[in-house]
Amino acid sequence: MDKATKETFVSELRERVSRAPVLYLTDFTGLKVKEMTELRGLLRDSGAEYVVIKNRLAKRVIAESDELPDISESLVGPTGWVFGYEDAAAAAKVLSDFAKAHDSKPAFKLGVLENEILQPEQVEKIAKLPPKEQLYAELAGALQAPMSNLAYALEAKLQETAGLLDALIVERAEAG
Numbered sequence: 001m002d003k004a005t006k007e008t009f010v011s012e013l014r015e016r017v018s019r020a021p022v023l024y025l026t027d028f029t030g031l032k033v034k035e036m037t038e039l040r041g042l043l044r045d046s047g048a049e050y051v052v053i054k055n056r057l058a059k060r061v062i063a064e065s066d067e068l069p070d071i072s073e074s075l076v077g078p079t080g081w082v083f084g085y086e087d088a089a090a091a092a093k094v095l096s097d098f099a100k101a102h103d104s105k106p107a108f109k110l111g112v113l114e115n116e117i118l119q120p121e122q123v124e125k126i127a128k129l130p131p132k133e134q135l136y137a138e139l140a141g142a143l144q145a146p147m148s149n150l151a152y153a154l155e156a157k158l159q160e161t162a163g164l165l166d167a168l169i170v171e172r173a174e175a176g
Contacts, residue, residue, distance in 0.1 A: 006057065013053065013061045017068055020049075020083035022113045024095060024123060025071065026106035028052070028080045035102060042094045047086030055079060069117050074109045088113055089129040096127035 001009070017023065028036065040050045055075040062072050084091035092111070099105060111118035111126070118126070129135070 010057055010061055010064075013051075013057070014065060016049070016051070016083050017061065017065055020085050022084035022088035022091065022111065023068075024082040024084070024091065024111045025074055025109040026080045026082060026095065027077060027109055028106040029078050030105045031102065035105075039094075039098050039106070042098060043082060043091060046090040046094045048082055048084045048091035048094070051081045051083065053079065053081055067115065068112060069115060071110060071112065071117060079109065080106060087132055089126050090131070092123050092127035093129075096124060 031039070036050075043050050058075050058079065058081070059072045062068050062070060062075075082091055082095060095106065095108065099107065108120040108123045110120065111123040113126075130138075
């Protein structure tokens, strides 16, 4: 790779880092080309991108970037970078599910979410989160429940008041 190509690649990598709210580093040792292609397709479908970057170039980007903490100690051996552009949990889930089906490959090295370093265990917890749509539905249900209970309580009080008024009308009618 000549110097101009390296410069272009480094600037593209900086742009990817600035665009992606989440980043996962993986060790892809042992994956075959066909498996890597399958993984890249699954990640693309989830709004993420898988890129293999030479550690030397990655360290250069980390040194020049204000958006990444110092993760250079994790850049040992083959390292694949997953840039999650849409949903942090979706990319982690794809990686986790793929690793379960392929003898724990690729393995998480670490993650970076909002400039915070995540250990592999934390990334696995993110992977177990339900999809964003389900979380929204659960939140809507949680917000709806107290309002529904209030409406039922007010309706019960109205029915009780109506019953009391009916009883009063009957009592007054009997009394004359």
